[in-house]
Amino acid sequence: MxxxxxxxxxxxxxxxxxxxxxxxxxxxxxxxxxxxxxxxxxxxxxxxxxxxxxxxxxxxxxxxxxxxxxxxxxxxxxxxxxxxxxxxxxxxxxxxxxxxxxxxxxxxxxxxxxxxxxxxxxxxxxxxxxxxxxxxxxxxxxxARKTDEEIEWIREAQRANEAAMRATNDLLDAATIGDDGDGDVLRYEGEVLTSERVKREIETTLLERGCALDETIVACGADAADPHDRGSGPLRPHEPIIVDIFPQSKATKYHADMTRTFVKGDPGAEIREWFDLTREAMDAAFDAIEPGVTGEAVHDAVCDVYEDAGLPTLRSDPTTETGFIHSTGHGVGLDVHELPRVSPDGGELEPGHVITVEPGLYDPEIGGMRLEDLVVVTEDGHENLTEHPIELRV
Amino acid sequence: MxxxxxxxxxxxxxxxxxxxxxxxxxxxxxxxxxxxxxxxxxxxxxxxxxxxxxxxxxxxxxxxxxxxxxxxxxxxxxxxxxxxxxxxxxxxxxxxxxxxxxxxxxxxxxxxxxxxxxxxxxxxxxxxxxxxxxxxxxxxxxxARKTDEEIEWIREAQRANEAAMRATNDLLDAATIGDDGDGDVLRYEGEVLTSERVKREIETTLLERGCALDETIVACGADAADPHDRGSGPLRPHEPIIVDIFPQSKATKYHADMTRTFVKGDPGAEIREWFDLTREAMDAAFDAIEPGVTGEAVHDAVCDVYEDAGLPTLRSDPTTETGFIHSTGHGVGLDVHELPRVSPDGGELEPGHVITVEPGLYDPEIGGMRLEDLVVVTEDGHENLTEHPIELRV
The missing domain is CATH 3.40.350.10 (Creatinase/prolidase N-terminal domain)
Structure with missing residues (x-):
């Protein structure tokens, strides 16, 4: 390179x-x-x-x-x-x-x-x-400006990441809704399905595809309401489970990054609405991304969607602890967080920038919702490097 | 702590x-x-x-x-x-x-x-x-001076490490001697058994026990003759295979470290002699380790064994490229290589020092041989934190 x-x-x-x-x-x-x-x-x-x-x-x-x-x-x-x-x-x-x-x-x-x-x-x-x-x-x-070779390396890492997300889906598909005496829980192969168990499946799947990772987020319920909580303990039905995976290729050292939010059981009206809004926010970001547009403008497009729906963002209320409480995205490459910024202080996007788009909503009373794809800015817009479908229920 | x-x-x-x-x-x-x-x-x-x-x-x-x-x-x-x-x-x-x-x-x-x-x-x-x-x-x-709690954390990591070494033994036990058209190779479940396959087994085993690792050495033949070669490709019978594993606990961040050398098939007279000598060198080091003894003296005890057998060491010939061409050991803790040194410039050992003892012999014409245990210096000598047996043939 x-x-x-x-x-x-x-x-x-x-x-x-x-x-x-x-x-x-x-x-x-x-x-x-x-x-x-x-x-x-x-x-x-x-x-x-x-x-x-x-x-x-x-x-x-x-x-x-x-x-x-x-x-x-x-x-x-x-x-x-x-x-x-x-x-x-x-x-x-x-x-x-x-x-x-x-x-x-x-x-x-x-x-x-x-x-x-x-x-x-x-x-x-x-x-x-x-x-x-x-x-x-x-x-x-x-x-931050990736060569074609670097973009291919990131794409390969995202393919491995998708295999890990599929493995997560398979676990949740196979899980049943049981009872551990302390309310409903998910069960798998006769045991309570925990965040730790899902993370092990993710790590093993990535390892087989030449990727390593230090950490993964599999966070359910109240854990999911804190965007920085890695999650632990039993996974529960009818609550959003945020799965955020950011592996690094052992061979190339380049990263990938993707988030999906799943509900096993009935999500309820509020989480359904959060999911639809977050998809809409993601699409608004995609519509904005092209060379010359600033990371700030992409972030604003996401804030517009949430604020129009009456939900708080850090833009509308810098002290809010619920709603959209982080930035829209970041560059990904040899570091999992690198330039450019897709945030209030984000400068102009350029061809070759590889960025995440990850709108989300959080409320300790409800849980968390985040969706994240990885895209590369191209001469005339962008290309999405993520193929994994976006679905709420499994 | x-x-x-x-x-x-x-x-x-x-x-x-x-x-x-x-x-x-x-x-x-x-x-x-x-x-x-x-x-x-x-x-x-x-x-x-x-x-x-x-x-x-x-x-x-x-x-x-x-x-x-x-x-x-x-x-x-x-x-x-x-x-x-x-x-x-x-x-x-x-x-x-x-x-x-x-x-x-x-x-x-x-x-x-x-x-x-x-x-x-x-x-x-x-x-x-x-x-x-x-x-x-x-x-x-x-x-470098570990508390009792730190020693327990290192011991736990070495237990996980031993599970990975057992998994390696199981793979080699189950392997058969086949032919890939380019001389004899090991085969396992219908495929050529490679360094990469064994490393994946090691990584998966460690992952299940809460440990991670960046790298592992599984090096056969000429690869094994270079102490820093990580190894790659088919594993062959009748040749030494060096397996050096140094995982880190994800929970405590403390490391373990262990090396064994295996031969599937007939090791031949020279490798048998190298194995016996290296066990003897290891025992000479163990005999020396106690508080107040220098890392240099422990290293000298190993050099004495090899030199008495007529083999070169960096002490007897600073330019040698065969024989015992590294130091005897190093401290292990939050870093996999840390103080104290068990080498020509190693100072006095103290209670609580956790060190490797890893004598070895190398020759591109023959291959490599290294055995490594992890020990803690105690008030009146040392305690070996390693339980895995030392055996050449599997």
Whole structure:
């Protein structure tokens, strides 16, 4: 994958800095993006208008030459790291090696990510190298504009995600409505069906399709009324169950994201109305999404639908704790939450932006309702990367 | 879990600093350790001799009060974050809030982890707060000494790990020796048994026991000769298969670690000898482990066994690419690799240190052999936290 880094070149020129430096392991998305390399321990990547260079341990040298997108791969041992470490300790040795390597690339001043590590930065400064934290989102804005290859990677992850959502549907289809002595519950294969059981099914399904995930939301009833509650315990009939899955492909490291809300049994009039409204809000967002439209305008389209129905939003009442109480969406890529914003402070959408559209309604007295698809902004509108149907009852 | 942080108090006193500050999300082990809190976005923890305080978003406030070990929980909104952000942007607003919160705790100078984020540090410095990267491993040394509760959490993770190793044994037991046209291979349920298939079994087994893992090593033949190769493709009979599993408990975030080497079929004389020698090296390490003994001495005990048998080690030949080409072990806890070192630069072992003992031999002509148990240093020696048997043939 060859990203277009011209915006970073322009930034360096206007800031009068020689290069952009990353010091992080491969789980850091900017490191992964610029180096095209994944390693479990921190390594260093330098971007300049002339080259992308990386500096790794001897252990990673062979693999880095094969796998990274750097033009230029060096190892610590090329700069007498061992003897420097024996004399000065490993931290100082590493700083001296990086400084010498930067000098070899004619770099005396660098921009760095805002969360670049403090100790290494201070040690480079002590050696006369200017180090400035870059706070203008230059690299994260570049990362937001996906190449065709990145879009395919996200699409593949969403296919795996849909298999997990189907597995969830299958569990709920097969479940029966029973009684645990404390009101109605769902039962499956002779046991109470819990949030934990459904999550395990989701994780196993994703694992078989090469995806991993840290967390999943399977939240029922009052849990579902809090958009950040992951859910736990028995799942109940006649109450909305929010299922929000955001896996990461192990191979490509790109994410997907999707939410559906299900009711087993009778949803009742209010939840039916919430479902219809939320579908309508989603469609209003889709109608708005095209290049040049702001994330704020897409968010406003969603708020309009809810407010026209007499429901509160954070736009109509910044202190409301019920109604539509989050933003409409976010970018998805190497990070599950990244630019662009689809929220009150969201800027212009551009072709290649991959964003979620996830309107929702919440009330502790009623429960929660959220629907979420993943779409890519195209030259003339958008394409929905999600194929899973939207249905309330299972 | 209440850690003993007196060493950090002593450090702050000797360095003349008011407090220790962490700015990271809950996946950062030092953040997790000091705050006792897990959140997906960065939050701030301050340790002083008087208090542990944390500063979180409103979203996390309720949960932080319930779950964290802080005496004192504040939220950004307590310091007018919203209006500061509207005026100065989110980065600068956050810096001003942290500075005001530090002032409320009478803190004007801080130590911070070496990989504390640069941008936030520079912005605190601009507001007159002294920020120094702590490079003496103070917190990681404290983290190395486990409490009884932490030891139980690691033991539980090792139990899950043993279930995964049993599942691996079951697969290899059930496999047959077939032919894929390119020499002998293992077959299972009508298909060639691959490294990937075994890893999936391991992951699924761990998932069912509440553990996750990023990577596993299932490496056969030439792959096994490189201690850092994760392994791929068909597993073959009559060749050593190294299985190294290092899961993390999802609930406690503590790790386990274990390695076994198996041969399906006839190992041959050389691998049999390597197995016996490696068991002997492991026992030599166990004999050495007690409080006051250095990690270096434990490593030397392993090197003695291999060198006495005429095999090279990095101690006898720093350039060797065959024989015993890594260190004997490492600490295990919130990080899978942490202090103490059981290597040429390993310092004194102390009660509560949880370490791996993992001698091994490697040669691209022969393959690889590694055995690894996890032990805790006790007042009068050590206790092995691993119950899985050590057997070569399956």
């Amino acid at each position: 060859e990203p277009d880094l011209s915006q970073l070149e322009d930034y360096l020129a206007s800031a009068g800095l020689d290069g952009y430096l990353v010091d992080a392991d491969g789980s850091n998305s900017t490191q992964r993006y610029l180096s095209g390399f994944d390693a479990p321990d921190p390594f260093v990547t330098l971007f300049t208008p002339e080259t992308t260079a990386i500096l790794v341990s001897s252990l990673e040298f062979g693999r880095a030459k094969k796998e990274s997108r750097a033009d230029d791969v060096s190892r610590l041992a090329d700069y007498e790291y061992r003897s420097l470490a024996a004399e000065h300790g490993t931290d100082e040795a590493r700083a001296r090696v990086v400084a010498a390597w930067l000098e070899d690339h004619a770099v005396g001043s660098i921009a760095a990510p805002d969360r670049f590590p403090l100790g290494p930065a201070d040690r480079l400064r002590e050696r006369g190298i200017a180090v400035e934290a870059e706070t203008e989102d230059v690299v994260t804005e570049i990362r | 209440e850690p003993d942080l007196s060493q950090l108090e002593d450090y702050l006193a000797s360095a003349g600093l008011d407090g220790y500050l962490v700015d990271a999300d809950g996946s950062n082990s030092t953040q997790r350790y000091l705050s006792g809190f897990d959140a997906p976005d960065p939050f701030v923890t301050l340790f002083t001799p008087e208090t542990t305080a944390i500063l979180v978003s409103s979203l996390e406030f309720g949960r932080a009060k319930k779950e964290s070990r802080a005496d004192d929980v504040s939220r950004l909104a307590d310091y007018e974050y919203r209006s500061l952000a509207a005026e100065h942007g989110t980065d600068e607003a956050r810096a001003r809030v942290v500075a005001a919160w530090l002032e409320d705790h009478a803190v004007g100078s801080i130590a911070a982890p070496d990989r504390f984020p640069l941008g936030p540090a520079d912005r605190l410095r601009e507001r007159g707060i002294a920020v120094e990267a702590e490079t003496e491993d103070v917190v990681t040394e404290i983290r």
